Amino acid sequence: MSGERERVLEVEDLQVRFATDTGEVPAVCDISLHVHTSETLALVGESGSGKSTVALAAMGLLPGNARASGRVTVDGTQVVGAGEAELARLRGRTASMVFQEPATALDPLTRVGAQIAEVIRNHRPLGRAEAAREAIELLRRVGIPEPEQRARAFPFQLSGGQRQRVVIAMAIANSPGLLIADEPTTALDVTVQAEILDLLRGLAADSGTGVLLVTHNMGVVADFADRVAVMLNGEIVETGPVEEVLLRPRHEYTRKLLAAVPRLVFQGEDPAPRQDAPVVELRDVRVRFGRGPRAVRALDGVSLDVRPGETVGLVGESGSGKSTAARVALGLIPPDSGTVSLFGTDLARSRGRRRRALLSGVGVVLQDPVASLDARMSVAECVAEPLRMHRRGMSAAERRARVAEVLELVRLPKELMARGPRELSGGQRQRVSLARALVLEPRLLVADEPTSALDVSVQRTVLEVIAELQRELGFGCLFVSHDLAVVQQFAHRVVVMRAGCVEEQGPTMSTLLRPRSEYTRRLIAAVPVPDPVVQRRRRAGVTV
The missing domain is CATH 3.40.50.300 (P-loop containing nucleotide triphosphate hydrolases)
Incomplete structure (x- = not known):
């Protein structure tokens, strides 16, 4: 029974507040949860629900403007209030984290084998050659083909699924008791996603690693989790075994999330x-792409x-x-x-x-609106930019009117026009990106x-x-x-x-x-x- 197993993560009465120019904003409100060895707890909820904040708090990675209280214990170590030296020993050895976008976790100028070896040597007294051999073995373990050759590759030379496997290899390099996976399969296609989930499932079963899975994908939850905690506005509104929560949800918010899931x-x-x-x-x-025998079709x-x-x-x-x-x-x-x-x-x-x-x-909408919207511009300026480039005869008043019109089309209030992209939610940013794409009709x-x-x-x-x-x-x-x-x-x-x-x-x-x-x-x-x-x-x- 799960109650008899060791708890590798224990969160009790956690509160997290962020300091802003207008005062403190609550992000997490008195939540409690735990993860046992060999168990996966899925933390689900919409953007802004607080689930990623919980994951960062568990690793001691909250930003400087965050204030946390309560208890977060990882394998007996109290994280809240711990010093940086103690947290550095914890990260990568006792607990590791896999992020959504491997490109941000990998050094583009360092070969992947060297990056894995560095993680190993940071926590264990191994020589360079021995760490390099272990890095190759880790690449083999996570399903990278030809690991000896891939160890010499740079991140940009690997596919998205392979880069995510490299990040997982780094995360498990020192056999952590807790693995926190924050949207680890979001940007992957369905077959690679299934392979990554099989890999993480095998790791949990073989090594006893407990997994905290942060995701918005209910299909991934059904495929991978043992228990589910549903977050709304910084609070846990429902928790229980995966079958109970997904098939017999008690809370209206959980039912709403499940109803919104696209299904074949x-x-x-x-x-x-x-x-x-x-x-x-x-x-x-x-x-x-490329020339000669190495050209890629x-x-x-x-x-x-x-x-x-x-x-x-x-x-x-x-x-x-x-x-x-x-x-x-x-x-x-x-x-x-x-x-x-x-x-x-x-x-x-x-x-x-x-x-x-x-x-x-032609209008274009990309996956990541943060990359396509200039953070130095207001929403109105971002949407008006194509007009300035292609409709040079328009007056400033005409541009403002057109921007207001197209923002209304994408269901965004005019009050957002003066804000910057980073002041908006993910869905709002994507609708700004859509408005920008449609402004030229x-x-x-x-x-x-x-x-x-x-x-x-x-x-x-x-x-x-x-x-x-x-x-x-x-x-x-x-x-x-x-x-x-x-x-x-x-x-x-x-x-x-x-x-x-x-x-x-x-x-x-x-x-x-x-x-x-x-x-x-x-x-x-x-x-x-x-x-x-x-x-x-x-x-x-x-x-x-």
Whole structure:
């Protein structure tokens, strides 16, 4: 029984408040929780609920403007109030953390094997050669192919899934009793996500590591967690075994979260195909990166199109070429061969002012709005920037009016216009990014993973806004995503990519319900669902 096992993390009456210019803001309010050895506790809730603050408090990583009280005990060490020397001994040895974005956790200028070896030597008296050998073994343990060669690679030479495995190798290098995983699979495609979860599950079972999993993905919770704690406004509103919380939720907020989860459905019809001329068309496009024998084939004979008023979902695993295809459609990557037509015009033959005029008809929404919005600008300035570049005849008053109009379209109040992007929630920032993309009334919207980093209720809101605006404005949308459930709900047609090629394409419902390709069937089978019974049967190899 879990009650008889050792507690590797114990949180009692934790409070965290942040000092701001307008006074202290409560983030976590008197919460208590625990994690046993060989157990995974999932901490779930919307953005701003306080779940990541709890994870940072457990590692002693709260920012300088945070004030914490209560008890946080990791393997007998009281974290709240501990000195930096004591916390440094704790981190990486007794407790480790895996973050959402491995790029921020890895040094881009240091080979990955050396980074793992450094973590080992920081806590154990090993020589360089022995630590290097252990780093290679750790890479093998976390499923990196050819670990001797990969140890000499730099982070940018690895795929997103491989980088996340490197981060996990660093986290388990010193056999910690507690592993804190903060959204460890959010940016990964479904098959890599399943592999990472299998890896973490095996670590917990084999070494007795307790895991605190911070996530907004209820499918991941169902697949991986033993218990669940649901947070709302800094408080835990429900906790219990995973089957009880996900299948028989008591709290209305938990029921709301579960209702917002996108799910694959296995019945439905496709709308009639559209006959309008495409707003963008790729024909037999080929792209190679690099030269000679080391050249990488990114796209190989890719053909697809998007028509006015329709959404085409572009899906596939990491490295399949879907983001490269989107960048080709945007004119950011010139194809080695094949043609790209934008609004009926060959993009390769367009130069100067004519090319700029064509591209002004394209709006772009990226996965991370923080990277696409200038933190030094206000919301109004961010949204108005395309107008200043492409509508130079507009007066300042006309720009302000247009910005107010488009912010209203994306359901953002005018009061936010003077704020900076970092003063907004994740969902608000993504809607500012959407407003910026729509301010020029584009005929084509390219959305590259626009909701993968958002919690489920905010994700639903953003997708509803895009769909509503598409019905109103009639733009075509190329929607790049690894979430097949979202694509099924949102896209009219789907293009499945694999290793730079189009594996299959067609109307969304028929393609996902009756896939011709074994690869597509594998992608569909890897989609986690928020039902722990179904996920357990899947892991046991039972067809569901």
